Amino acid sequence: MAISAQKPVEGDETVHHVTPSKKEKKGKPKKYPQPPMTPMIDVTFQLLLFFILTCEFRETEGAIPGTLPSKGSVAQSVTDTPPPDPIQIRVIPSANRESATYEMTGVGVAIQTVHDLGQLLQQRREQIGSADVPIVIFPSQEVSWGFVVEAFNQAKKAKFSKIGFAQQA
Amino acid sequence: MAKSTVYSCSDVGFNMTPMIDCTFQLIIFFILASQVATDAYASNVKLIRPFESQAIPVTVVAFPNKVTVNVVSAAAGVQNPDPGVAAGAGFYKINTDKFNIGEWDRIADVIKKRKDDYDRQLGPAPALAAKADGKEDDSRMFFLEIRADERVSWQDVAPIIRAGVEAGISKMNITALTAQN
Numbered sequence: 048m049a050i051s052a053q054k055p056v057e058g059d060e061t062v063h064h065v066t067p068s069k070k071e072k073k074g075k076p077k078k079y080p081q082p083p084m085t086p087m088i089d090v091t092f093q094l095l096l097f098f099i100l101t102c103e104f105r106e107t108e109g110a111i112p113g114t115l116p117s118k119g120s121v122a123q124s125v126t127d128t129p130p131p132d133p134i135q136i137r138v139i140p141s142a143n144r145e146s147a148t149y150e151m152t153g154v155g156v157a158i159q160t161v162h163d164l165g166q167l168l169q170q171r172r173e174q175i176g177s178a179d180v181p182i183v184i185f186p187s188q189e190v191s192w193g194f195v196v197e198a199f200n201q202a203k204k205a206k207f208s209k210i211g212f213a214q215q216a
Numbered sequence: 217m218a219k220s221t222v223y224s225c226s227d228v229g230f231n232m233t234p235m236i237d238c239t240f241q242l243i244i245f246f247i248l249a250s251q252v253a254t255d256a257y258a259s260n261v262k263l264i265r266p267f268e269s270q271a272i273p274v275t276v277v278a279f280p281n282k283v284t285v286n287v288v289s290a291a292a293g294v295q296n297p298d299p300g301v302a303a304g305a306g307f308y309k310i311n312t313d314k315f316n317i318g319e320w321d322r323i324a325d326v327i328k329k330r331k332d333d334y335d336r337q338l339g340p341a342p343a344l345a346a347k348a349d350g351k352e353d354d355s356r357m358f359f360l361e362i363r364a365d366e367r368v369s370w371q372d373v374a375p376i377i378r379a380g381v382e383a384g385i386s387k388m389n390i391t392a393l394t395a396q397n
Contacts, residue, residue, distance in 0.1 A: 088232070091239050098246035105251075108263065109271025110361065110389035115381050138370075144299045161267045186370040191303060192287070193264040193366030195373075196390055200266035212377060 111196070111203055113210060133181040134171060134207075136164070136198050140190040147194035161197045168205035181209040257363065258286035258309045260293050264366035265393035273394050281338075281357065282389065283330040285310055285323070285376050287364035302365075305372035317372070324379035327360065331383045334358050363391040 137150040139157070149158040151167060158164045172178065182202045186195045195212070202210045290306040291297030308315040308323060310330075315323050338356065360380035364373050380388060 084232070084236075088236060088239075091236070091243060095239055095243055095246075098243065098250070102246060102250065103259075106263075106265075107273050107394045108257075108391055109269065109273045109394040111266075111269075111271050111392055113388045113390060115360065115377065115386055115388045117381075117386065144303055144369075165268065186374075188369065188371040189303070190370050191366060192364045192368050192370060192373050195370055196264050196366070196392055197266050199390060200268070200270050200392070203270040204268055212374070 111200060113199065113203075116211060133183045134168075135213075136182065136184050136202070138184065138186040138190045138194050138198055140187055140194070144189065144191060147190055149198060161201055164198065165201040165204055168201055168207070172205045172207060178206050178208045180207065181211065182207045183211055183213050185213050256284045256311055258288050261286055261288055261363055261365050262292070262367060263363070263391060263393050265396070269392055269395040271390075271392040271394045274391075281334055282359035282361045283310060283327050284361040284363055284391075285327070287362070287368050287373055287376065289365035289367050291367070292365065299367070302367040303369040305365075305368050308376070320375045320379060323376065324382055327379050327385070328383040331358050331385055357387045358385055359387045359389050360385045361389045361391060 133152075135152045138147055139150065140147045149161075149164045151158060151164070151171075153171070154167060158167065168182075184195060184198050184202070186198075199210060286309040288306045288309060289297075289302050290304040291302035292306055294301075305317055307317070308319075310323070310326050313326060315326075335358070360376075360383075362373065362376055364376075377388070
C-alpha cells in the first residue's frame with residue numbers, strides 16, 4: 048500500500064520523493080491572489096480631498112414670482128393710468144441705509160417693521176375681500192433692494208395678485 | 217514565568233477596512249450632495265431671506281426659459297463694508313457676460329436677444345399660450361430673473377426691470393432665500 052509505505056517507520060532511513068503539490072498542502076494555508084488595493088485607495092483619497100476642499104455649502108435659493116407691466120406703460124407715471132384704488136407702499140430708507148420704514152395708503156403712521164406691514168396688508172386684504180386690488184410699491188432711489196423685496200414678499204404673502212413697482216415721481 | 221509574545225514587523229499592520237468603508241461613505245455623500253455650479257448664478261451675491269419668505273425653491277419649480285441678471289454689489293466679498301459702498305452695484309452679470317454700471321443699452325440688448333431667441337425656438341405667439349382652464353401657461357413664458365444683492369440700492373436694480381419691460385417680457389422672478397425650516 049502506497050500510503051502506509053510512506054509513513055515513517057522507526058529504523059527506516061529511506062528518503063521518499065514528495066511532489067511540490069503535496070508540500071503546499073502540508074505547509075501554510077493556500078493564499079488566493081488579491082487585486083492590488085493601494086492604487087484604488089490612493090485615488091479614493093484624492094477624490095475625497097478634492098471634494099472636501101472644493102465643496103461650498105449653499106443655502107436654498109428660491110424665486111418669488113411676479114409680473115412686469117406691458118411695454119409702453121413703463122414710461123408713464125402711475126397717476127396717468129390709475130388702477131382702481133391701488134394700495135401704495137412707499138419704502139423709505141433710514142439715514143444710514145441699514146433700515147427702512149414703510150408708508151401705506153390709509154395708514155397715517157410710518158410702519159417700522161415688515162411684520163407690521165404684513166399684518167396691515169393681510170387686514171386690508173380681508174377688508175376688501177379681493178386679491179385684484181393692485182399693490183404699487185414706491186421705493187426711494189437710495190433704499191436697499193432687500194427692503195423692496197421685503198415689501199413685495201409681504202404683499203405676496205397677503206395673497207395679492209397684482210403687485211408692481213413704480214418709480215418715484 | 218509568562219512567556220512574552222514577540223511579533224515580527226510583518227505581523228504588525230493597520231486594519232484598513234473600516235477606514236476604506238468610511239472613505240467610500242464620504243465620497244458617496246459628496247457625489248450625491250454636490251451640485252454643479254451654473255454660470256447663470258454669480259457666486260458673490262448676498263441674497264435676502266425675507267421675513268416669512270414666499271420664495272419657491274428653484275429645485276421644485278424649474279424655469280429653463282429665463283434670463284438671469286445678477287446684480288453684484290461693489291462691496292462683494294468685503295468683510296464689514298461701508299453701507300454706502302455696498303449700496304452701489306459693482307457690475308451686472310448675465311451668464312458669463314459682465315456689464316458695467318450705465319451699460320443699460322447693452323443689458324437691454326442681451327435681454328431682448330435672449331427673449332427673441334426663445335420666441336424663435338418656441339414658435340409663434342408664445343405669450344398667448346394658455347392652459348385648458350384659461351390660465352396662462354407659465355412653462356411657455358419667458359422670465360426675467362433678478363438676482364440682486366440685498367444691499368444694492370433700488371436705483372441700480374430698477375433699470376433692469378425697465379430693460380425687461382422694453383424687451384416685452386411679462387414675467388419676473390425675484391431670487392431670494394427660502395424660508396428656514
